[in-house]
Ligand code: C2E
Ligand code: CA
């Protein structure tokens with residue numbers, strides 16, 4: 136391991152524990168190790184000429200003066216390019232939530248572990264730093280920024296396309312549907328993901344332009360798939376803000392019929408994370424959409440604040456467990472409980488349950504055992520354009 140090229144900073148108030156960590160790092164081959172006994176001192180070091188020399192910060196949580204949480208918050212502002220290892224004697228659940236907090240602050244977290252940290256674990260985390268330099272978390276930050284005018288111009292020129300992610304049935308392993316995910320095929324910047332435009336469109340009250348473009352294209356895709364003998368449902372994301380317009384349901388129906396598809400082929404996914412502002416209008420729309428035969432799915436389940444409320448009021452037929460729980464439920468107890476109880480609740484309310492973000496065989500097997508109905512995730516396929524979906528359908532066998 137190329138550890139000798141890396142710079143470490145150990146932030147730990149207990150002398151014995153700090154020396155132990157330094158010893159462990161040395162035996163991994165680390166040559167540059169700085170030490171600090173509290174958060175303030177560590178920040179000073181990171182803001183000084185030492186700064187560039189540090190690649191990985193190991194940090195305790197319970198420290199006098201400035202605790203680890205505050206330290207990480209400040210750190211994210213001055214040096215978000217370093218990697219973090221949180222190591223504490225506090226309860227595992229607390230350490231875990233601090234780990235999540237660090238990620239939310241945009242820091243690259245290699246791991247959050249209870250004391251004492253083992254040599255193998257430490258080595259694994261350092262290796263992770265070496266093999267995955269500045270990865271996933273950066274994508275949202277690194278993606279190009281656009282103004283609302285640029286986005287609207289792109290919409291006007293119909294530069295937006297749905298990509299499709301296959302959805303697989305656990306029991307039969309068959310392809311049962313595909314979710315349409317918006318992509319901006321930008322003439323200069325290439326394929327742009329939704330994080331660069333959805334929120335801006337919603338805030339500007341302009342999301343409907345995208346919604347209807349996606350709906351029509353998804354309906355056309357669904358028709359083409361049927362014509363080729365692939366009977367798939369197509370899911371389309373519907374923004375909660377659109378539901379305030381009482382004329383929405385007939386417009387959606389029309390867009391789908393224009394594309395040559397029947398409503399029962401289309402599932403509308405609604406994310407519960409935003410508050411429903413015009414509840415009466417939203418309920419009217421959703422009841423009417425169900426009446427026309429559309430499937431209704433509650434998206435990102437578990438991340439919002441009004442989950443139960445919405446479910447009991449709206450005739451949903453599918454619940455999608457948010458990928459943040461699926462990602463770590465095989466080794467995180469709390470996530471496992473959320474996943475298990477979501478599946479049970481969905482079934483009691485006669486809904487199908489879909490897990491998103493399935494990336495490993497282990498997650499597949501566990502979800503199948505738990506009785507989850509279907510899945511999406513990189514384990515099977517990433518979102519792809521329509522031509523690739525045709526190829527996928529032809530090549531996919533159970
Ligand atoms: P979502 O509806 O929760 O979609 C799932 C997201 O997870 C997609 O991101 C997909 O590419 C990603 N994903 C799927 N499987 C995996 C996996 O195994 N691992 C990982 N790490 N990620 C996976 P994407 O395409 O970037 O979309 C982001 C969000 O943007 C969507 O989240 C959805 O809320 C929103 N969105 C996308 N298209 C539309 C649209 O046409 N209208 C509206 N209103 N929102 C949209
Ligand atoms: Ca979705």
Ligand code: CA
Pocket residue numbers: 434435455457458491
């Ligand atoms: Ca989702």
